[in-house]
Amino acid sequence: MTIRVLQFICPAGYYGAERWVNALLSVPPSADVEQHLAITEEPGVCDEVLQRCGLPEARQHRIAMSSKFDLRALKGLVDLIRQQRIDIIHTHGYKSDILGAIAARWAGIASVCTPHGFENSTDKKLRAYMWLGGKAFHWFDWVCPLSPDIQQTVLTQYRVNPAKVRLINNGVDLAEIERAMQQPAVKTSDDFTIGYIGQLISRKNISATLEAFALLQQQAPQSRLLLIGDGEERQRLTELAHKLGVAQKVEFLGFRDDRLQLLPTFDCFVMTSSLEGIPRCLMEAMAAKVCVTAFNIPGVDQLISHQRTGLLADYGDSKALTALWLRLIDDPAAKLRLAEAGCQFVYQHFSAQAMERAYCQLYVEMLNPRAV
Structure with missing residues (x-):
């Protein structure tokens, strides 16, 4: 029996959740599963996740949505489920969770959602989505957080029944990394280059990165910072770079299709987030053999073991982060050793193949428990 699964997402761009979906779809199904996306x-929304999914066109679908929350899209989603004879809907993100949970009940099919993380934003509209998304968790047959910390939040804050919560670790498309490394970008500067790839939003706490970099400039002026990505914080961060006196050594590159090829131009990767799941950009950097440095928070600690697979500073300690960078400048051999160990760790524990096998097992179990 073929199990038809509809991956459903309301894309915010082409960031962690969108790339997660494509990582899952990049792996040939390990069971008799037919994936749809x-x-x-919506107006102004990026459709790159659909363009890059690699599925046959007949299994790529668009749901018309005239505004940010057009309830008429529900009927379009239910019609699609019925037309394609979908057995399971698998949702990603607050809005898709809300729409998907209702559509699954309406269409009478099984449902699973993957919480990719939570925001600590004060934006009232975003917090309303989070609240509704949390309520929607209770409607799903399964909730599958991708990190232990997200799992704990689902269980304690949203009080989802533990019997229907299953941790399935995040995974990265290692084949995509390997293809990118075949044609890496060439480093054009002798400066010690610190890089970041991801959204420029409040929970990514890029201000702390800039503050640590400003301290580094005082002791190692032959250094630079590359920020790849975009978001609502970009203007404020640009102004902060000027205020700190480091604007000439900070490059805001925006969203880049060649972001993975740019990884080898980094001497180290940085992440100073206040809240994460298991960050995909960090896994990608490690898989590309880039030494990683970060603030020590839940999720990040699933990837970086201090002085073994990378370097960690206490959350908010910009001076300590600066000291880690100075250590790497002074000890290139340690930088290479940490990069190699980080790469091996990701290959062993966080492959898209392992993630796909776990989900296929769940899909089979959802429709035929006796087959497990």
Whole structure:
């Protein structure tokens, strides 16, 4: 029996959740599963997740949505489920969780959601989505957080029944990394280069990165910072770089299709987030043999073991982060050793193949428990 699964996401761009979906779809199914992907087609929304999914066109779908929350899209989603004879809907993100949970009940099919993380933003609209998304968790047959910390939040803050919560660790498309490393970008500067790839939003706490870099400039002026990505914080961060006197050594590169090829131009990767799941950009950097440095928070600690697979500073300690960078400048051999160990760790524990096998097992179990 073929199990038809509809991956459903309301794309915010082409960031962690969108790339997670494509990592899952990049792996040939380990069971008799036929994957479909649907996105909401909203004004100004990026459809790159659909363009890059690699599925046959007949299994790529768009749900018309005239505004940020057009309830008429529900009917379009239910019609698609019925037309394609979908057995399971698998959702990603607050809005898709809300729509997907209702559509699954309406269409009478099984449902699973993957919480990719939570925001600590004060934005009232975003917090309303989070609250509704949390309520929607209770409607799903399974909730599958991708890190232990997210699992704990689902269980304690949202009080989801533990019997229907299953941890399935995040995974990265290692083949995509390997393809990118075949044609890496060439480093054009002798400066010690610190890089970041991801959204420029409040929970990524890029201000702390800039503050640590400003301290580094005082002791190692032959250094630079590359920020790849975009978001609502970009203007404020640009102004902060000027205020700190480091604007000439900080490059805001925006969203880049060649971001993975740029990884080898980094001497180290940095992450100073206040809240994460298991960050995909950090896994990608490690898989590309880039030494990683970060603030020690839940999720990040699943990837970085201090002085074994990378370097950690206490959350908010910009001076300590600066000291880690100075250590790498002074000890290139340690930088290479940490990069190699980080790469091996990701290959052993966080492959998309392992993630896909776990989900296929769940899909089979959802429709036929006796087959497990």
